[in-house]
Amino acid sequence: MEEKILGQWGRMRRAYLMEHRPATFSTMVMRGELFPHLYQVDGQAEMILAQMLEHNPAPDRNADPMAWVRHMNAVRAQAEEIIREELIYA
16 A cells, blocks of 8 residues: 655644544544544645646746746745645635
């Protein structure tokens, strides 16, 4: 069986559940649902970020590196806001 590494968003969701929803966390652990849920949160978060980049593509990295960095930081911040509200703290 291939071991998956839990990403940033899954770790944030796990920490939230442990601290603010301990009963839900315990139930998910006992039923074996925690890690599949956390991997799903990771996947959904990455999909949100990819969709945002698809709808608002970045400028050419080689032509203007600073514009690319600004754009990527802005998209990442917007995606993080959505992910936190809809996936992590839901």
